[in-house]
Amino acid sequence: MTSTKRLLLIGGYTDHLLKAARASGGAEIVWCQFPEEIRPEHADLASEIFPVDFTDWEQLRPVVEKAYEQGAFDAVVSLTEPGLDPAARVNDLLGLGGTGYEVSHRFTDKWLMRRRLAEAAAPGAAVVGAELVTDRDGMAEFGARYGYPFIVKPTSGTASFGVVKVNGPEEVEGAWQEVCRLRDSGHPLIGAYDIDRFIMEEFVEGPLCSAEAFSFDGHHVVMAITEAITEESNHVHVGHVMPARLTPELEAAVVRATCEFLDALGYRDGASHTEFKLSPRGPVIIESQNRVGGALLTDMVESVYGTSPQELAFSWALGLVPPMTERPAGRGGAASWLIVAEPGRVREVRGLDEVRGAASTLGVDLWVGPGDVIRSFDGQWDGLGHVASRADTADDAIRVCQESLSALRIVTEG
Template sequence: MTRPNRILLVGGPGYQLQKAKDLGLDVVYVQTEQDFSPEYRDLVDDVVLTDYTDWPTLRPLVEKAYEKWGFTAAVSLTEPGLDPVARVNDLLGLGGTPYEVSHRFTDKWLMRRRLAETPSSGLRPVAAELVDGQDSLVRFGETHGYPFVVKPTGGTASFGVTVVQDRAGTEPAWHHVQHLRDGSGHPLIGAYEIDRFVMEEYVEGPLYSAEAFSFGGRHVVLAVTEAITEKRNHVHVGHAIPARLATDVEEAVADTAVRFLDAMGFRDGSTHTEIILGPDGPVICESQNRVGGALLTDMIQDVYGHDPMSMAIGWPMGLVEPLPDRPERRGAAASWLLLADEGRVERIEGLDEIRAAPDTVAVDLWVGPGDQVRPFAGQWDGLGHIAVRGPDTDTAVARARAAAGRLRIHTRPA
């Protein structure tokens, strides 16, 4: 028999379990064995330890868990869990986002195809094709011009993204694609199939994101975030809300996100939609049907008074009231990516002082003594984030950068 207060939560860190408990929910937790900690036991009714990205393995385990526990909704707020949860929704008739819609977000090629098939959305089209050998890179450049972008159709955090500047750059770009297909050795990509790559027209302009929540097909943009990007490798080293934009431009970015979600057929839950402010206006970069990373949920709660992570867990359970309109802000916040020299971590200084500072919103540090720090080649090579509040965005950004500088992660060469 189903229990109206029981949810299936797939993947994600332990603090999401606590958010579910704070909502009064019982939890059946699906997690990989290496990512499950014993202290999570007190927060869950049952645990399914498996590679949840392997659907033939996950399906019978979920069916048994459903027969035993009778959860009424399935949720994931981590990228590798989005499609598996959508499959669970379809399998058990739980409602929520179906696999067809979810996969339009997790597969960047399908996203481009969907937008090309819905010209009524009014969104500015972006030329895109699948990579099929170095010749395809050359043809794309000759047809659509240089530079252009090459990136995996799956994955997240800007992993594998490269910009082809000219015809000479097609050869190293093709070698880069082959290297990633053969296995780059990066420890954090096992959950993604890095096999297909898409070429996209390059759109010049700064990057923003719309953090939205959808209530039965009505989309409310909670915040427009400014991404501060490292030009060398296109990594977002900082995030700030509210974005430093004129009111009419900010509204255009939010409207672009709403029209995009309609075109994608998305109806319920959190989304993080990245938008380039190009010479001709906002252009969709990509989107995820989940909450944004980089402590954005903490910053949104601090500035706008709503926690999109708790909303995403509570909405399918009927525990969240729809927002009538975009929320009013109170101050600003910014987060900054934490970095260190390559090597093995020896000690960390300044963490307690930063956590205790009155302007600190949150700290998310992923390493400790003994952990290995990789060369900084992409966002996944960052070590966490620090989020700081301020009376305005300029002040918040300055404070976040200063706080990141005060956290000293000492390493020794491996």
């Protein structure tokens, strides 16, 4: 007789609970979540629910210890950015064997990631220049040393929040003022991220792509390479296309660079989403997360490559599936696009049922409805969700996705 496994899920959404239930083989699911995010319907999706600010370790630790006394956990998983380091702390506390805090924090702190890459670089290898922001003069000195443009961004956070491109010496003062403003205003997810430290990075030319990988006890499998379409005015990734339209040689270089990067950071188990610039000197790491990427990428991977990386995160952590030994073969293409609308109060949403019901639609994650207020589109966080579509090729997927996006109308007023 086999005892029931017990899974701790930190943060996330209703969809994460559903995927945990599907992939965990009947495991008991214990959920730690912000109190304001818990809904009555969640009671049917988890064995136990603990309302707690899971980003505060002093609050989370006693809750986890109390839950552990009631039954040992076989694994802890988080699929959301604010929950990654807390889940890693639980791994260390309980000795569960998954990713520990030291490794996880190399992903969630962009400054630590840059330092680690510089330490691990082979002699003569190209390294992206990076320094912490201290004051306005330090920013000017960085520009003089590494040239313009350069990028300023928070060391933690998500959705491209707070990214500033400094194009010349005349923009240093404005960039410094923006850093000061962002430190005072914080991230839209107040409490989930501390927007305090900022990093400066040498600007890398080239189109952007990402590698969606999964690591099996140190063996890294790049499941997909995604091409990103970026809005140059605010650095927002408005579109994602899979598979990326790359030459075989460049694709092989991305796969090789991904595996080397994950080895350098000491990452051994779980999903990762690693962004590259395809520069003249080859693939250059921009940043990475030890989780599946957003923008409905998990739906796209499942459609094109036949595996859900989010469900795999649960089943692998619980020891329910064997490791992949090679990259999965792809079939067809997929694309997702960011939903935007004119600023104002939402009066009506048109075409949502038709888009969701279309055979080509993989998913729609619209975050607003009538009565909600839409801000100006200044960054990724001002997007309203995504539409994802599938088709026979990547080019066709882009066309179908944009047609669906045109059919979805968000009417605002005021």
